Amino acid sequence: MERGTLLVAVVFIVGLVIGVPVGYFLMPAKTVEVEVPKVVEKEVPVPALSGTIPIGVLYAATGHIDTAGVAAHIAIEEVNEYVKTLGLDVEFVLVEECSEGQATIALEKFQSMVARGVKVVAGPNWSSQCKAIKDYADEHHIVVFSDGSTSPVLAIADDYIFRLPVTDATQSKALAQAIWETGVRHLVVVQRADAWGDGCYETIKESFEALGGSIDGHIRYDTEKTEFSAEAATLNDIIVSLNEKYGKETVGIGAWSFGEFTAFYSACKEYPALVDALWFGSDGYGRSTTLIEEVPECYKTRFLCMIMGTIKSSRYKAFEEKFVERSGGRLPSTYNTHMYDIIWLLAKAILEAGVYDGAAVKEAIPIVAEQYFGACGWTKLNEYGDRAESNYELYTIELNAAGQPEWVLAATFDSATGKLTWIIPIMD
Structure with a gap:
């Protein structure tokens, strides 16, 4: 038997064993067309902020309501006028609570605000109260921006506590x-x-x-x-x-x-x-x-x-004029300017983040603060989230x-x- 004939015979026998027709190997290769879905990249716009956005205010003591409270309400009115000029369908509202001078009550009121959907809070003014709510704020990603805490104990990097005063x-x-x-x-x-x-x-x-x-x-x-x-x-x-x-x-x-x-x-x-x-x-x-x-x-x-x-800037003078009118002739303290500026900073950080989310706002605050000059002056923060200088x-x-x-x-x-x-x- 010649070599070519032997090869055909072997192929034929193997073909019978595995159940494949011999002609399959002898036929020309067949092209199989497979349709692959085409990937199309498309930009999907993220929905803009809209509706009512709460900003919590936690007063350290009842006496602060008549001072820091005045500053907070002046600021929120100005903020809402600002967003209207931007054509945004957004309204910021204050959710206010008072710690009554006690750290334990501060935590209770803070938790109550969080349960109602608040993700950013202005205050409290006292370091003892900031310390009391810190762990809960960090765990639940709630931004806290104090208008008065100055204790060096709370100068901690990358936490959720920000402070507008310079530390002690x-x-x-x-x-x-x-x-x-x-x-x-x-x-x-x-x-x-x-x-x-x-x-x-x-x-x-x-x-x-x-x-x-x-x-x-x-x-x-x-x-x-x-x-x-x-x-x-x-x-x-x-x-x-x-x-x-x-x-x-x-x-x-x-x-x-x-x-x-x-x-x-x-x-x-x-x-x-x-x-x-x-x-x-x-x-x-x-x-x-x-x-x-x-x-x-x-x-x-x-x-x-x-x-x-x-700093007695034009921004301060404008705030002072409104504060004196609404507080019965009382001049604003430095801490009152802090509360006013914090409401502005939180609102701007929320707008900058584009979403009402504590983690996102936390990342935006240092950027916004460095670019902001308010009633208390330049609000640039240091690596601990506290005011850099004063x-x-x-x-x-x-x-x-x-x-x-x-x-x-x-x-x-x-x-x-x-x-x-x-x-x-x-x-x-």
Whole structure:
């Protein structure tokens, strides 16, 4: 058998075994056409924001409703006028709650707002309340933008807590310089027993000791206290002892308190050594109208309280005019400008994100804040989501022409240059 014949026979036998006709292998290849679906790329527009969008406002205490509340309502009205000019079918509304001065209630009210669909919140003003709601905010991706929290403890990167004030770590450096320039080298600290008070104590201690000063006494009191006779007696004993040892011109008192400071000083005014002492503080009680109204003799004590300054821009002037009209003649505080600007920042961040979602708004806020100049000035944030920089003002109490005590500007501090400029010669 020839080679070609043998090959055909083998193929034939194999073909029979596997059940395939031999002719299949001998036939020409057949082209099979398969229709493949064509992929067409098409842009699908994301639906624009529309309808009612809530912005929560969590007031730290009932007294803030008449001040921060005025600022929030001025801002929300302006924001809605703004979105109308853009032709957007959007209306921002405020969902307001009050923490009644307590961290536990702050968490309850915060959770209540979240349950109602709120994803961004302006406030609360106090660090203790921000700390109380922080874990819940982070877990549920709810943006919190505080108008007053300054505790360094809450300076945490990439969380959901933003703060428009500069932290006390920055403020304490400026205040420590002011304390040093008055000649004080020995400081006794009195503070609230909360996150804010603890943070202030740590930062002023670090800043003052870095200059060569020393903390020679420390009184930490419960935030619920309303009567301070025991603390005043203890403070007096410490001050008298330090005066005898170092000389009263080198001894001072630093107090980090809120509204309770009026009751605290009322107890202290019974001791001549405390009345004659030089007191330092922050905006916790600085410029307090309650203090000068309820304890008018407070002018006998020299207070120096450091407060964040506000640039008197045209934006501030426009806000101030509206605020004075709606608050019965009251001038806005720095914190009131913060609340006003926060409402604007949250609304702009929502519009920038294009969706009402906490995670998306969180990413947009730093970008929006860096481009925004509001009633409080430039709102650029640092890596921790806190205001990057601010100037400061020192206020003291003096008698005015009518013989009434009032807070007056004593000095200014320029953060850019680190220079403290005295307006009133404190040591004369």
